[in-house]
Amino acid sequence: MGITAVGAYAPAQVIPNAHYAAYLDTTDEWIVSRSGICERRHATEGETTSHLGVQAVRDLMDRYPGALDGVDLVLCATSSPDAMFPSTAALIAGQVGLKGAAAMDLSVACSGFLYALSVAQAMVAAGTARRALVIGAEVMSRVVDQQDRNTAILFGDGAGAVVVGPVPAGTGFQSFVLGADSAGGPSLFLRGVCGALPDGTPMGPYLEQNGREVFKFAVRILGDSAEEAMRRAGGRVQDIDWLIPHQANVRIIQAACERFGLPLERAVTNLDRYGNTSAASIPLALAEAVRDGRIQPGQQLLLAGFGGGLSWGAAALRWSGPAAGAGA
Template sequence: MTIRAVVRGVGHYLPERVVENSEFEESLDTSDEWIRSRSGIERRHFAADNETTSDLATHAAKAALADAGLAADDLDAIILATSTADLTFPSAATMVQANLGMTSGFAFDVQAVCAGFIFALANANALIASGQASRVLVIGAETFSRIMDWTDRSTCVLFGDGAGALVLEAQEGAGTTADRGILSTDLHSDGRHRDILYVDGGVSTQSTGYLRMEGKEVFRHAIEKLAATAHSALEKAGLSDSEVDWIVPHQANIRIIQGTAKKMGLPMDHVVVTVQDHGNTSAASIPLALSVGRARGQIKQGDLIVTEAIGGGLAWGAVVLRW
């Protein structure tokens, strides 16, 4: 028998404030049509002034725990993927742990920008497969509105805030591709490309900084690398593109999503798309899409899912799982 990390529950949270594209027309040389045509984004959510990343993460965590029918102390670990933690330290994950009233186990953050949730899933899978944990809450949460340069129309219109969460549980499988749970992971990074997507500030520079991006370069890398990592993850699992029920991609740009699906030979009706309503929520985008896709009735138990993302670093990867 093989121990698999199986999805037991899923949930998400979006801040109350909805920002339509038209709001940016008041302060920037842009338009709803310009934003939609280049990104597919129609609106996004922004956190309230008193809302932090750990607040968003806590709401999503509670939703996932309720969906799983579990309490916080049923968990062994929390892994929170974020680039916008409340404080330099302690980790936002420990803040969620306290908010949930979880008094045992351990919690830590993972930082791989938009690929963060993929890296967090891979870590959770390793903990479960090795026997170090039986139940892990994996969260992606961001408040990217805090690091936007509101004079840069090429970036500030693209991002939003939100959180999504999965509860993964150790279950026995037969060791075949028919098993539920995570079947394979594939992770990569290449620090030579750091200058095409980064924040120009940080603790050692004594500034918060703003997000900076070379959009054309990111687009070029994204299409190639996302399809390649998805293929690699499928190959590791012993599966092919034709067996995939759903691609659940990082929701950065509709053209990247379409290009990746085309390279994988899958039609768009096999892709969960939420970018139009959420914008790019970085590490939160995949768990948000998984939760929304399940709520829509798209994702059903037994479905084979490939989820992939690329972010600053560059860091990228994919996970193959059976729901």
């Protein structure tokens, strides 16, 4: 099983660093030096998570006509759903011609897309589904306090979508590594129906993050999970043609590349233009690199992410999709 089609969408509204420098105690230089982010996209009034997801799927359909044929499972990774239920996956499915398909959301914060990919791969391989549509979609701008300098500058909105199905022998998914440690939960969380975590940590209405603790965790777990995924795939991190990491902080990505001995140029990065789009960040980056021709059939990819939970995930795969523009 592998990825047979990709699509992406980002809202048109661009929020540059100067926007925050105008009313928060920060500067463009400070934001760029700390995160690598220059701008991000925000959904406008009326644009919901499902709306972004639908646009990403339509982009996929435009580029790969017929890609949704046989899709009978829709998964959406999101921490900012339109509602607890109906699922955002079901709302998207109904608008892209997949009424009646099984549909569910996965909530694993920034690791969600990798978890959703693993579920899709397993269900298709088991025969429970023929093909799966996997979406990562977020409107993080609405769950982040725009008055909080520590979080507002980091997050943006967007969506990415892929189809998972049969691919030629010797290509496709090779391994998955998934994990979570709730002991790190107080370092990054978003309130649900309760007002506090089990350990008594109070939760306000917005996402809260201990940036220093998450940074230390991310640097370690990104490297550990990537190395384990490549080991299970029968290779080494040095065999990676393209590292597609969660787009949280350029310093984390730089640290991972240094650990692997990979030049930074072999990591797909776009957080300078989109910021941290949580579960949407990996499919957004993947779609961009496929679209511009960097990723080609036969290349070794490693997708890796981390997020609230604290959670992590990595996937090794030999790319089987068509070259950029095929089917468009």
